[in-house]
Amino acid sequence: MKNFDINEDPHRRFNPLINEWVLVSPHRAKRPWQGQNETISTEELPKYDPTCYLCPGNVRANGMHNPPYESSFVFENDFAAMKQDEIIFEEDIKHTFFKAKPEQGISRVVCFSPRHDLTLPEMDLEGIETIIKTWQKEYTDLGNIKYINHVQIFENKGSVMGCSNPHPHGQIWAQSSLPTQVEKTQNSLKSYYDRNKKTLLEDYVQAELKAGERIVIENDHFVALVPFWAIWPYETMIVSKRAVNKITNFTAEESTAFAKILKQLTTKYDNLFNTSFPYSSGIHQSPTDGLDHPEWHFHMHFYPPLLRSATVKKFMVGYEMLGESQRDITPEKSAEILRQQSEVHYKSLVK
Amino acid sequence: MKNFDINEDPHRRFNPLINEWVLVSPHRAKRPWQGQNETISTEELPKYDPTCYLCPGNVRANGMHNPPYESSFVFENDFAAMKQDEIIFEEDIKHTFFKAKPEQGISRVVCFSPRHDLTLPEMDLEGIETIIKTWQKEYTDLGNIKYINHVQIFENKGSVMGCSNPHPHGQIWAQSSLPTQVEKTQNSLKSYYDRNKKTLLEDYVQAELKAGERIVIENDHFVALVPFWAIWPYETMIVSKRAVNKITNFTAEESTAFAKILKQLTTKYDNLFNTSFPYSSGIHQSPTDGLDHPEWHFHMHFYPPLLRSATVKKFMVGYEMLGESQRDITPEKSAEILRQQSEVHYKSLVK
Ligand SMILES: O=P(O)(O)O[C@H]1O[C@H](CO)[C@@H](O)[C@H](O)[C@H]1O
Ligand SMILES: O=P(O)(O)O[C@H]1O[C@H](CO)[C@@H](O)[C@H](O)[C@H]1O
Numbered sequence: 001m002k003n004f005d006i007n008e009d010p011h012r013r014f015n016p017l018i019n020e021w022v023l024v025s026p027h028r029a030k031r032p033w034q035g036q037n038e039t040i041s042t043e044e045l046p047k048y049d050p051t052c053y054l055c056p057g058n059v060r061a062n063g064m065h066n067p068p069y070e071s072s073f074v075f076e077n078d079f080a081a082m083k084q085d086e087i088i089f090e091e092d093i094k095h096t097f098f099k100a101k102p103e104q105g106i107s108r109v110v111c112f113s114p115r116h117d118l119t120l121p122e123m124d125l126e127g128i129e130t131i132i133k134t135w136q137k138e139y140t141d142l143g144n145i146k147y148i149n150h151v152q153i154f155e156n157k158g159s160v161m162g163c164s165n166p167h168p169h170g171q172i173w174a175q176s177s178l179p180t181q182v183e184k185t186q187n188s189l190k191s192y193y194d195r196n197k198k199t200l201l202e203d204y205v206q207a208e209l210k211a212g213e214r215i216v217i218e219n220d221h222f223v224a225l226v227p228f229w230a231i232w233p234y235e236t237m238i239v240s241k242r243a244v245n246k247i248t249n250f251t252a253e254e255s256t257a258f259a260k261i262l263k264q265l266t267t268k269y270d271n272l273f274n275t276s277f278p279y280s281s282g283i284h285q286s287p288t289d290g291l292d293h294p295e296w297h298f299h300m301h302f303y304p305p306l307l308r309s310a311t312v313k314k315f316m317v318g319y320e321m322l323g324e325s326q327r328d329i330t331p332e333k334s335a336e337i338l339r340q341q342s343e344v345h346y347k348s349l350v351k
Numbered sequence: 352m353k354n355f356d357i358n359e360d361p362h363r364r365f366n367p368l369i370n371e372w373v374l375v376s377p378h379r380a381k382r383p384w385q386g387q388n389e390t391i392s393t394e395e396l397p398k399y400d401p402t403c404y405l406c407p408g409n410v411r412a413n414g415m416h417n418p419p420y421e422s423s424f425v426f427e428n429d430f431a432a433m434k435q436d437e438i439i440f441e442e443d444i445k446h447t448f449f450k451a452k453p454e455q456g457i458s459r460v461v462c463f464s465p466r467h468d469l470t471l472p473e474m475d476l477e478g479i480e481t482i483i484k485t486w487q488k489e490y491t492d493l494g495n496i497k498y499i500n501h502v503q504i505f506e507n508k509g510s511v512m513g514c515s516n517p518h519p520h521g522q523i524w525a526q527s528s529l530p531t532q533v534e535k536t537q538n539s540l541k542s543y544y545d546r547n548k549k550t551l552l553e554d555y556v557q558a559e560l561k562a563g564e565r566i567v568i569e570n571d572h573f574v575a576l577v578p579f580w581a582i583w584p585y586e587t588m589i590v591s592k593r594a595v596n597k598i599t600n601f602t603a604e605e606s607t608a609f610a611k612i613l614k615q616l617t618t619k620y621d622n623l624f625n626t627s628f629p630y631s632s633g634i635h636q637s638p639t640d641g642l643d644h645p646e647w648h649f650h651m652h653f654y655p656p657l658l659r660s661a662t663v664k665k666f667m668v669g670y671e672m673l674g675e676s677q678r679d680i681t682p683e684k685s686a687e688i689l690r691q692q693s694e695v696h697y698k699s700l701v702k
Contacts, residue, residue, distance in 0.1 A: 004440040004453045010433045012528060014450035020531045023432065023454060031430035032412060035515030039390075061383060079382035081374065081670070081677055082361045089355040097558050098579050099365035102355045103374060154669035162666025164386030171669065177363060179674030180371045207448050228449050282673035303672050315513025318505040318522065319432070321654050322633035323530030326432055 007330060015229035016192075016200065018184040022231050023326040031328075037311040038160050040275055045117035045166060054167035056114045069114055071127070072134045074172075077107035082175055086147075104147050105175030110134055112168040119157070119168050119276055121266035121345055128259040131170075135283070136248050142174040143288030150178050150287050153247075158278025160305060160313060178287055185284055186295070193295035199243040201297035214335045217264050221257035224265045226335040231325040233307045233314050234272065234334050236265060238300040245286040245296035268341035269304065279304035358681060366580035367543075367551065369535040373582050374677040382679075388662040389511050391626055396468035396517060405518035407465045420465055422478070423485045425523075428458035433526055437498075455498050456526030461485055463519040470508070470519050470627055472617035472696055479610040482521075486634070487599050493525040494639030501529050501638050504598075509629025511656060511664060529638055536635055537646070544646035550594040552648035565686045568615050572608035575616045577686040582676040584658045584665050585623065585685050587616060589651040596637040596647035619692035620655065630655035 004011070012021045053060045056068045062078045082105025089102050112131055113123060120128065135153050142151045155170035156163040178186065192200035208214055208225050216236060217224040224238045238261055244250060250258065269277035280303045286296040305313040307328070320326055355362070363372045404411045407419045413429045433456025440453050463482055464474060471479065486504050493502045506521035507514040529537065543551035559565055559576050567587060568575040575589045589612055595601060601609065620628035631654045637647040656664040658679070671677055 001437050001439055004438045006451055009436070009438055009453050010456070011451050011453045016448065016450075021528070023530075024451075025432040027434070028430055028432055033515065035513060036510035079379055081376040081379055081679075083378070085360070086352050087355045087360055088352055097367065097555050098562075099367075100357055100362050100375075100579075102360050102362045105361065152670060152674050154673050156666070156669040159387035162386060162668040164384065173670050173674065177372070179374075179670075180676075181672070181674055204448050211449075280669040280672050282669060284673065301673060315507070317513040318507040318631040318633060319503060319524050319530075321532070321631050322505050322635065322652060323503050323524065323532055325531075328432075 007332070012324075013229045015227070016204075017188050017229075018181065019188055021324055022229055023324055024330060025326060025328055026330050026333075028328040029333075033308065033312050035312075035315075038313055040310050041159075041166075047115055047117050049116045049167070052116055052165065052167050054109070054111050054165055054169055055116050069111070071130045072113060073111040074108050074134060074138060077109050077171070080107035081105070081173060082107060101177075103175055103177060105173060106142060106145070106148070108138065108142075108172045108174075110138070110153075110170045110172060112170070116167045119266070119270075120155075121263055121270050122347065123263070125256070125259050125263060128262055129255060132247070132250075132255050132259055135172075136250075138172050139247055139285075139288070142172065145174070147176045148174045149176055149289040150174065150182060152179065152182070152282060154280060154282030156280050158276060160278045161280050163278075174288075182284060182287070186287070189295040189297065199245075199295060199297040201239050201299060202243045205239050205241060213332045216268070216335055216338045217261055219257050219261055221254045222261045224261055226331040226338070228331060230331045230334070231316075231327060232303045232305060233327065233329055234269070234302075234304050234338060235331075236302045236338070238262070238265065238302075240298045243294075244298050245293055247283065247285060247298060250298075264343050265302070267343055267345045268338050269302075271341040271344075271346050272338065273306060273310040274346050275306075275310035277304055278306065358683070363675075364580045366578070367555075368539050368580075369532065370539055372675055373580055374675055375681060376677060376679055377681050377684075379679040380684075384659065384663050386666075389664055391661050392510075392517075398466055398468050400467045400518070403467055403516065403518050405460070405462050405516055405520055406467050420462070422481045423464060424462040425459050425485060425489060428460050428522070431458035432456070432524060433458060452528075454526055454528060456524060457493060457496070457499070458525075459489065459493075459523045461489070461504075461521045461523060463521070467518045470617070470621075471506075472614055472621050473698065474614070476607070476610050476614060479613055480606060483598070483601075483606050483610055487601075489523050490597065490636075490639070491599055493523065496525070498527045499525045500527055500640040501525065501533060503530065503533070503633060505631060505633030507631050509627060511629045512631050514629075525639075533635060533638070537638070540646040540648065550596075550646060550648040552590050552650060553594045556590050556592060564683045567619065567686055567689045568612055570608050570612055572605045573612045575612050577682040577689070579682060581682045581685070582667075582678060583654045583656060584678065584680055585620070585653075585655050585689060586682075587653045587689070589613070589616065589653075591649045594645075595649050596644055598634065598636060598649060601649075615694050616653070618694055618696045619689050620653075622692040622695075622697050623689065624657060624661040625697050626657075626661035628655055629657065 010025050087102035139151050142148050151174045153172050189200050214226045227237050283300045285298050286293040307314040361376050438453035490502050493499050502525045504523050565577045578588050634651045636649050637644040658665040
């Protein structure tokens with residue numbers, strides 16, 4: 001019998017945003033790896049690729065030409081997961097097992113810049129601020145459409161995250177329903193707000209700043225941290241210090257501070273394994289259903305798969321799919337490692 | 352405005368086992384793929400590999416020798432995610448945000464047979480029945496340990512599913528808590544049982560047999576089907592027809608019928624893309640907490656990632672992680688394609 005040591009002993013941690021547990025196995029980081037290695041491309045990309053369907057002026061799958069765009073560029077996804085058609089539907093409530101509902105939505109692609117070779121950490125602050133402005137505009141425009149109640153802004157970065165074109169870009173899926181993960185988060189935020197008259201994340205950020213050990217970057221308006229309940233080895237979350245519930249409510253200063261922390265965090269990520277660090281990232285913020293949502297608090301999740309090197313990722317498979325998410329390195333250790341990374345991009349040192 | 356056509360229009364379906372929705376985009380199956388291709392090994396494996404740490408007689412990472420085993424073989428995982436140590440722990444209830452609890456558990460590896468080259472579909476029925484007996488024995492032995500309340504039997508098949516050794520094997524993680532996914536399932540099963548005095552899956556299987564279109568294989572005691580709410584392109588579930596709540600309650604006839612449907616289903620999987628079909632599979636059944644659990648109903652999930660070919664998988668990334676799971680081909684279409692596959696393994700034809 002020994003006393004619980006969170007840095008050494010297997011344990012579960014609770015995620016109050018979605019009300020789920022995660023299994024943490026600190027001692028397991030040492031196990032050898034004989035499994036699959038990811039292939040990474042070390043090929044230098046050209047500034048412009050004539051065969052890329054996202055580069056300015058080029059032809060897309062549907063035959064349309066991209067304009068000769070000079071900053072960010074948004075277009076409707078040619079293979080959208082949802083459609084804008086209005087569908088007539090009568091719910092058959094007798095169906096306990098075969099419950100289905102049509103879903104209306106719009107998918108857009110956001111090219112970050114004309115440059116085929118410039119990822120987020122390699123862009124200058126002005127370029128990143130342009131992307132933030134684009135996200136604000138899209139959130140407003142899409143959110144204003146009557147049937148759109150949720151706007152999901154996200155990025156899949158790297159082929160290991162299913163990204164099919166290296167030209168830096170993100171996506172936006174806007175739709176009538178609240179997606180599953182967002183609904184769970186909203187339920188947690190709402191019940192906390194109702195009880196405390198403060199947002200859950202406002203109090204959480206304060207608790208984390210006090211604890212210190214999971215903070216990666218802090219500036220006047222934002223904190224980048226490894227959540228206490230993080231699932232992915234180097235998962236992080238950027239949270240606003242102020243309880244601002246959507247990106248369109250940022251002050252000018254907040255926009256600049258957000259651009260800065262985005263650049264710093266993604267630079268640290270790239271420096272970790274000297275590679276263009278793959279991840280899926282995305283913003284969780286107020287639904288666009290016309291209600292107030294004082295319980296919402298802007299945050300951006302980063303879910304990166306790499307575990308030990310540029311080629312060895314964490315697999316969320318058998319036990320994780322059937323049981324629950326499991327991690328091998330503690331969030332505190334990951335935060336420490338990320339804190340140690342330089343904020344100067346490794347590529348700029350090589351040149 | 353048009354009438355809802357579930358075979359054509361984007362929609363959401365509801366999963367009553369875990370109370371979550373999934374987004375279905377039938378029209379999207381046609382989009383071209385320019386992203387990552389998985390590497391597949393077409394190398395013929397030897398019957399015995401002197402460098403494999405799972406083959407009979409060989410040395411494992413911890414220096415121990417495997418016995419010269421002749422059927423299935425079970426050992427404790429050398430890099431277990433949980434430990435058996437009893438840990439002293441006083442819960443600090445003041446922690447809203449930093450909630451953690453030690454977790455006790457045991458991880459075991461189940462080598463399916465001495466043969467390094469023989470996957471489940473290639474084994475004979477007798478060999479598969481031996482695995483089922485092993486699962487029964489492990490479920491009993493582990494379940495009888497006082498602090499073990501849940502026994503998760505699963506397999507990660509193929510390197511794309513994080514499997515680090517091609518020698519056919521599964522795993523068992525047994526632990527004190529109910530893992531997240533199991534707890535969700537139990538809540539749904541329990542509330543259905545309390546209302547209907549029948550298990551949810553008993554009624555679901557009947558409804559599916561009546562509908563017919565999602566059935567892949569049926570025998571006297573089991574059904575293999577693509578759930579109405581399946582997430583993965585060729586996801587399936589094997590369900591017992593009888594409301595049997597754990598594998599140790601199978602009759603002899605049921606064990607044989609289960610071995611048969613396992614072989615048939617995994618053979619169809621391999622034949623689909625003429626490849627050793629990767630998946631994570633696992634059994635959900637009654638917890639081992641000593642209670643009765645009449646609400647539980649034996650079922651085995653198969654979560655295979657491949658979408659279009661042996662090398663193109665479905666990526667559950669950005670939208671799926673931040674929003675909700677999304678699929679491009681309807682469960683009805685997948686079931687039809689699986690039904691069409693032969694029950695004779697493609698490799699046995701080549702020889
Ligand atoms: O135990 P293994 O086979 O080495 O590891 C594999 O299965 C485990 C259980 O699903 C996962 O946690 C690991 O990420 C995966 O690589
Ligand atoms: O739309 P893309 O980039 O072609 O596709 C990628 O992102 C989507 C949204 O996360 C996923 O559904 C796809 O599986 C993935 O390959």
